[in-house]
Amino acid sequence: MDAFFEYAFLQRAVGAGVCIAVACAVLGVFLLLRKDAMIGHGLSHIAFAGIALGLLIRQWPMAVSLAVAVVAALGIMKLKESAGFHGDTAIAVCSSLGMAVGVILASISGRFDASLLSYLFGDILAIEPAEVVLSALMALAVLVITAVFYHRFMFMTFDREAAQAAGVPVRRLDALMSVATAITVVLGMKIVGILLVAAFLVIPAAAGLQTAVRFKSAVGIAAVVASASVVVGLAAAYLLDWPASGTIVVVSFLIFGILFLFRRRA
């Protein structure tokens, strides 16, 4: 195992991966309770259009993707609020559009190549030192936001009207949570890729929710499951020479499965 940590790229991958995974997991707990499980899926497909746009205009694809995802997240929130769409309809419509636009843009830019694939399936082992620092900082920002507004988010998730009457600015906090979700999706894309990032928002959170009696433990369990998935998943991927993204998600699912056996009764 000593050899394992000799590889700088692996260390970087583990560091960035754990930060991002924990941010996804913590946010995921709130999203699942808000019946917003599909938001990660939708935003990841829209982020794909952002990546393709970045490749086309030759700007840093992650940054373009982040901007596109943030705008889309706020847009979806508005659509749900005003247009009276049923449940996940707004998300489903936007995500299909994102994928379609992404394919067209990628084709125009002539970049249907390995770099695009790396965004689809994640490429944690190719993560640059600067990206590690940036991802870790942004993940940290998301964690700070959730820590600062932890009780308000919990209150408005539990009883929106009581929270609003108690002075919780529910609309502004909706927007904040949308932005935080967009950030984590784009960050998560770097580790597990567009096609699997939604799993990161859902599986650890679901593991926490099925096990915990208290809210704090649900968040804690989700964070531990997410970190463990990254560490164990990367180790397994390295040893078995499997793709990191798929291995991480499968490991998180296995942990979820084990916790399912210890789930809360009644």
Place this chain on the structure above:
Amino acid sequence: MVLPDAEAAELIRVEGLHFSRGGRPVLTDVSLSIIEGDFLAILGPNGSGKTTLLKIILGLLKPDQGWVRLFGRPPEDFVERELVGYIPQKATHFDPLFPASVREVVAMALRSGRRRISRPDEDTAVRIALETVDMIEFWNRRIGRLSGGQQQRVFIARAIARNPRILFLDEPTTGVDAENQDRFYDLLGRLNTSGRLTIVLVTHDTGIVNKHVNKVACLNQRLFFHGTHDQFCSSGALKEMIAGGHHLVLHRH
């Protein structure tokens, strides 16, 4: 109309409220005054606009016409939200699997205030509130595992932990069995008299017009009656509403 008593403070004032939804009037020209120390029951059949009225008072909905003052301020400028507690009609309709302990449910409101609160102060406030509603032994229980009546008492604890001056409850006893309803109303009566908490309780159940209530308002799109409990019992307000073809659940105490 009840003339405001010169001594006691007027906490809530509503004047000439009109509200419609989808072209249909829900509230027409509703005016109301709530005085410190009141235990006001707002009675009305289903669909009579009770929930809408509470939401307008609290600033969750905007009226088409008319105005509201909460502690002298319009709802949008009223930032001292710790002064009001609100238990919405659907308070017990939360996700039954929601992982939150009774303690966390009370603390979520305490920690959502304008001022930061230290952990020891939080512990004390949570404990006192849960003791007041007689739910302290359940502090570590998941909220979804309690009965409807127990959940309502926890929500009262959540509201009173912030030391409000007025508490709004919207149909709090639906799904609470008769025996526990009495216990629940006794708790509200205690909070009103010894805790000096003004209480506004909305219900379609006239059984509430019991010994604890001291003011009654009858709402059915318009306000039909607004006065003291004694005036209510001697007035024809109840008969008038029933004669209007509206179904109020009647049981005598």
